[in-house]
Amino acid sequence: MQALYFNHFGGPEVLKYGPVSAPQLTATTLFVKPTYIGLNFADIYRRRGTYHLEPHTPMIDGYEGLGEVVAVGTAVSDFTVGERVLFVDVPFANAELVAVPSDHAIRVPAQIDDQTAASIGLQGLTADFLAHDLAQNQPNDRVLIHGISGGVGQLLTQILIADGVQVYGVASTEAKRQLALSLGAKQVFLRQSDWASAYTAAFDTVFDGAGVTLPLSLNLIHPRGRVVFYGMAGGNPPKIDPIDLMAGSKSLMTGDLWDFLVDANSRQQRADRLFKYVLNGQIMVNQPTIYPLAEGAKAHTALETGQVAGKILLRP
Ligand SMILES: NC(=O)c1ccc[n+]([C@@H]2O[C@H](COP(=O)([O-])OP(=O)(O)OC[C@H]3O[C@@H](n4cnc5c(N)ncnc54)[C@H](OP(=O)(O)O)[C@@H]3O)[C@@H](O)[C@H]2O)c1
Known part of the structure; x- marks a missing residue:
């Protein structure tokens, strides 16, 4: 499969696009073919080497995406091939195929389109825990x-x-x-x-x-x-x-979002709380800026230099 990867830490120029070995499908994972991959500030910190990055050779950034389930592990009973899922805390997402632990997959209501769902996943769940768990205004x-x-x-x-x-x-x-x-x-x-x-x-x-x-x-x-x-x-x-x-x-x-997403139920319940604002018309999402995954370096530069307001998505 093709992926956006890097062999050493540094600026956007360390990012390369090319073939890497595909992940393994274990009993409890889903293979997801991402339609959109979210780019976040944490991906910049990871590329610079200043934030936790799951070990992998070569290094692969990205933790957020939305796509179609294309295979399920033998012990997975709650998801089927063809379903659309969102994930916000799964490593190695900057690739054509992502192994998503089934308890990290989030179902998205049919009324919410792909770009909207992909644009609000990680940042929306962050906004939700900042507002509702921390500030409690x-x-x-x-x-x-x-x-x-x-x-x-x-x-x-x-x-x-x-x-x-x-x-x-x-x-x-x-x-x-x-x-x-x-x-x-x-x-x-x-x-x-x-x-x-x-x-x-x-x-x-x-x-x-x-x-x-x-x-x-x-x-x-x-x-x-x-x-x-x-x-x-x-x-x-x-x-x-x-x-x-x-x-x-x-x-x-x-706080860090990951400490608030502790199991499948908390992921889905928090996502449903966020989706409700979208379904009620209380969250409007601007058109995201979309880069091909192959041009991930350009997307990193755009995010780092504040050229873009709102979400940047990568498209494999
Ligand atoms: N704790 C968590 O769990 C968690 C989860 C997700 C994200 N985050 C953090 O949330 C922050 C925002 O992430 P994002 O995805 O929303 O990124 P973003 O869309 O790129 O937004 C970053 C914002 O930071 C502002 N900024 C940059 N430099 C600044 C400066 N010197 N002084 C004041 N403001 C400055 C920019 O303001 P202008 O637009 O006005 O230039 C921009 O709006 C990041 O720090 C990210 O790491 C935390």
Whole structure:
């Protein structure tokens, strides 16, 4: 089979496209032929060698995809050949064929089309656990999202608005700002402008997936507020002293999606909670940007340099 692979860590130029050996079908796995593969920031961290990557020679990135089941292991009774499944935590997804443990496969309602489902999987489940497991905001809470027009940012915005929360955000360009406003954000600040001084202690929660912004985020919440830190898209944050947090009665919450997807039931239940927002018309998904899997290096560059607002999909 063909795959996007790399032999050493580095920039997008280390990615190559070519033949690699196909995975093994075990008793409990499904073979899935992906229609779309999701590209995520974690794939960049893995390609750089700064994030956990399942061992494989050559190294293969990618954990998210949507496709058709083309074979099932002998012990699999709950999925059949021809079914459409989504997966968000299965390694070696940057390939024409992916071995998906059957308890990692997620069923998608027929009313949700392939591109929409592939665009919201990992980022949507992330937005869901950030909102519902970590922040647990109440209606009328005031929250701010850094990188509001990013993949997680857009979905988080729409989930929180549907939950009755007042959403503010930060974006790097006017086009991204307008995009977030069109989703219902109350106000979106341009990152380069001098907006922050007027919003000290103004928010119940700040969602920070940018990392470098963590000290600012802590400044923006009021006492007893919380910062939900979930990524480093802008670079690693400085060390934070818990004594300073205690002195201001400020909480720092954090988490990794994988610790919230612990079994088949939790995957499907969380996905169904997310799909409900789509089926209710509360989550609108912009057209994803699609690259051939063979041009994965270009897709990595686009994601890393912020050229694209919203989801990037790879098509084998
Ligand atoms: N914890 C988890 O389980 C989990 C799961 C999935 C993703 N994540 C994390 O979530 C974050 C967003 O992921 P994504 O898939 O939504 O990526 P994305 O679509 O590329 O969005 C990244 C966002 O980061 C913002 N950003 C980049 N550099 C910044 C800086 N210096 N200051 C402020 N903002 C900056 C960008 O803002 P502009 O658009 O305004 O330039 C962009 O919107 C990443 O850190 C990712 O690792 C965490």
